[in-house]
Amino acid sequence: MAIADMLLPEFDHEMATTRKLLERVPEGQFGWKPHGKSFSLGQLAQHVATLPSWGQITLQQTEFDVAANPQHPPVATRAALLELFDRNSAATRQALVDKTDAELMAPWALKSGAVTVFSMPKVTVWRSFVMNHLVHHRGQLSVYLRLQDVPVPAMYGPSADEQPS
Secondary structure, eight states, X not given: OOHHHHHHHHHHHHHHHHHHHHTTOOTTOTTOOSSTTSOOXXXXXXXXXXXXXXXXXXXXXXXXXXXXXXXXXXXXXXXXXXXXXXXXXXXXXXXXXXXOHHHHHSEEEXXXXXXXXXXXXXXXXXXXXXXXXXXXXXXXXXXXXXXXXXXXXXXXXXXXXXXXX
16 A cells, blocks of 8 residues: 555544534634743644644655744634635645655755755654644643633543543
């Protein structure tokens, strides 16, 4: 089985789970922070909505320089957040379809100006920098929602708010 064919079902599952969480980000609370050093709720939710785009960048380029690319303007509504997520996840899924094993084993580098932050095979970047990174921040977002008394959806089984029927 091709590597891309193994990655697609996991990607689809994680994107569906992520979207369920983003659908619950409360309007009017984007500026809320659990701590002064933390991302705001809106910043964290936008980071989660943007993370799938790193998959497309990884698959379509050989490197990415964060110093040469400006940050995206902040989103202010749940609808804009979901549109951003849907666009990013659809583009990334399309970029993964039919990728060969050789393409996924090609090197990719994250740079910051002249500094190479890391370089590894694209499939490793996909697993660590894209998928694991997304799951990590999605977990943070679920805690933010809990602290806002927003029901947390089931992700890897039931949540305290959603039990199986």
